[in-house]
Amino acid sequence: MTQPQFVPPQPPTPECYRHPGRVSYIRCQRCGRPICPECMTAAAVGYQCPECVAEGVRTTRQNQGPYGGARSKNPALSSIVLIAINAAVWLATTLTGGAASWLAWWLPLHPVGACVLSSDPSRYLPGAGAVACAARDGLTWVPGVADGAWWQLITSAFSHIDVLHIGLNMLALWFLGPQLERVVGRARFVALYLLSALAGSAAVLWLSSPDTMTLGASGAVFGLMGALLVLVIKVRGNVQSILIWLAVNVAFTFTGGISWQGHLGGLVGGAIIAAILAYAPRQNRSRVQLLGLIGFGVLIAVLIVVRVLQLA
Structure with missing residues (x-):
């Protein structure tokens, strides 16, 4: 005699919680209940059911974003x-000169200052300090954040x-x-x-x-x-x-x-x-x-x- 095979019970087919009999594999993003196309409302991410939409409207202040703050009329x-x-x-x-412009040296972030040629700030002397730089003609010291250039x-x-x-x-x-x-x-x-x-x-x-x-x-x-x-x-x-x-x-x-x-x-x-x-x-x-x-x-x-x- 053959033994009867055990057939595990199949999970029930998800149905819209508001319309029994309507199969739906879409769930509300907030509460997780199945919802049919008639009941779903597009949200920022996924869809929401009517109850969650109403709750969101009730708990969210008028013209206020989901994380506080006024909604921008022009978000761009x-x-x-x-x-x-x-x-x-x-x-x-x-x-004013691109890479040779003084803006290209005074605005970027320098952890420490640099000694550059006055005629071409894109060329600099590595390792030269502020004192040594000031002692020679044709050189200019560009400060870094450590020298007080906090704006950088x-x-x-x-x-x-x-x-x-x-x-x-x-x-x-x-x-x-x-x-x-x-x-x-x-x-x-x-x-x-x-x-x-x-x-x-x-x-x-x-x-x-x-x-x-x-x-x-x-x-x-x-x-x-x-x-x-x-x-x-x-x-x-x-x-x-x-x-x-x-x-x-x-x-x-x-x-x-x-x-x-x-x-x-x-x-x-x-x-x-x-x-x-x-x-x-x-x-x-x-x-x-x-x-x-x-x-x-x-x-x-x-x-x-x-x-x-x-x-x-």
Whole structure:
């Protein structure tokens, strides 16, 4: 006699919770219940059921984003302004000599100063200090952050020489910036951009050779990538596309001779900032976010000051 084979019970076919009998493999992004096409509403990531949409409307203040902050009427405005500033600095540098322009030496980030030829600042004397540089004619001392040129920590993020460099950075900013401003609001987006740039500068001070020169908005742009990754994880979205884009940029960083230190600092900084914004409790959210951003800014400042004291 043949023994009867055990057939495991099959899981029930998912049906729309509001319309029994309608098979649906789409689930609400927030509560996870199956919903049919008639019941689904497109959200920032995936779809939501009518109850979750109503709950979101009830708990979200009018004209307020999901992480606090007023919704921008034009989410691309901040990115347009940032692109315009970068373009203006690049144009001024190009018109005054490009790599030989004084802007190309006073605006980028120098951990320590450099002794350059007065007639051509693209040529310099390695190892010459400020005193030795001042003792010879035809030479000029260009200060670094350790010499008091603190402005370079932020102006370096708006400085470019090569047209391809600024083109790629501004293209990435144009694609990433409006998406993030639409979610976090204008003030938080600007804070994200500038703090990511400072985090990149701090990483350059600590991880790069003191006699290097670093410039470009890549640190801030990588901060936007890190922030977008955290926000996608927060809503349990598909991170595959952002990870692929990030991997391509990381590969280009190491194969193209670009400052990986600034990219790493910006990426980590942007991820931390996004975590502060996204995971702040709903109660007193704005206050927690503000204190978190101030605390992170103070941490960056302390790291910079400690490193500058070592270099000095």
